[in-house]
Amino acid sequence: MLSDDDRIRYGRQIVYPGFGEVGQEKLQASHVLVVGVGGLGCAASMYLTYAGIGHITLIDDDSVELSNLNRQMLHWERDIGKKKPVSAANKLRRINSGIRITSLCKKVTEDNADQIINGADVVIDGLDNFQTRFVLNAACVRQKTPFIHTGVNGLLGQITSIVPGKTPCLACIYSTPPVSEETIPVFGATPAVMASLQVMEAIKLIAGFGETLEGRMLYFNGESMEFAYEDLVKNPKCGVCGTGRRNLKENRK
Numbered sequence: 001m002l003s004d005d006d007r008i009r010y011g012r013q014i015v016y017p018g019f020g021e022v023g024q025e026k027l028q029a030s031h032v033l034v035v036g037v038g039g040l041g042c043a044a045s046m047y048l049t050y051a052g053i054g055h056i057t058l059i060d061d062d063s064v065e066l067s068n069l070n071r072q073m074l075h076w077e078r079d080i081g082k083k084k085p086v087s088a089a090n091k092l093r094r095i096n097s098g099i100r101i102t103s104l105c106k107k108v109t110e111d112n113a114d115q116i117i118n119g120a121d122v123v124i125d126g127l128d129n130f131q132t133r134f135v136l137n138a139a140c141v142r143q144k145t146p147f148i149h150t151g152v153n154g155l156l157g158q159i160t161s162i163v164p165g166k167t168p169c170l171a172c173i174y175s176t177p178p179v180s181e182e183t184i185p186v187f188g189a190t191p192a193v194m195a196s197l198q199v200m201e202a203i204k205l206i207a208g209f210g211e212t213l214e215g216r217m218l219y220f221n222g223e224s225m226e227f228a229y230e231d232l233v234k235n236p237k238c239g240v241c242g243t244g245r246r247n248l249k250e251n252r253k
């Protein structure tokens with residue numbers, strides 16, 4: 001239920017055609033998990049907080065370093081050395097005291113991924129490596145939880161919404177995890193653009209309106225200022241969401 005203050009705070013989005021108070025109530029009732037509280041995760045969690053997502057969980061095992069401060073907008077100079085989810089949650093609670101923020105200072109692994117995702121309505125990829133993205137993708141497929149995959153490099157970004165049972169998953173798109181560079185170049189504005197797109201996707205997936213990036217990869221090129229799309233194809237033999245998964249199980253017997 002929205003309070004009188006909620007109606008004022010979220011008034012400019014409640015008036016959006018096709019969203020309304022019903023849409024705002026859906027956001028209020030939702031739980032979004034942000035995996036990685038770096039450039040993408042900071043900007044995404046800010047806009048989730050502004051939008052009034054009822055419960056946001058932040059997960060990261062890293063601590064804030066000076067070299068993060070060109071892009072990770074919720075971490076400030078005085079936060080160097082603090083755990084990223086704690087540093088971010090401190091600021092988010094001051095932006096919006098009407099929502100719940102949970103900080104988890106740990107790494108997502110094969111062993112804990114399902115438990116961490118359990119209960120989330122949408123999972124946001126704020127990671128910087130495909131190894132962990134693949135772990136997360138497989139757990140999201142098992143839990144049937146929408147996963148907004150995003151990657152950034154320099155002035156480039158890519159984003160797609162993976163909806164288990166409906167769209168290709170990350171393992172359909174990449175047969176093996178691409179190797180990430182040791183130090184990925186990045187300007188702060190790139191994750192800010194991509195994180196804004198992530199939150200737009202999350203809002204539409206939760207409230208159920210508009211056209212999402214289900215089955216499409218959107219590529220952003222900040223050097224040429226172009227957006228491009230690619231239709232994604234499901235791999236029927238995918239080891240995560242296709243028949244390859246059953247075969248794997250059978251082979252284990």
Ligand SMILES: [Zn+2]
Pocket residue numbers: 168169170171172173235238239240241242
């Ligand atoms: Zn797949």
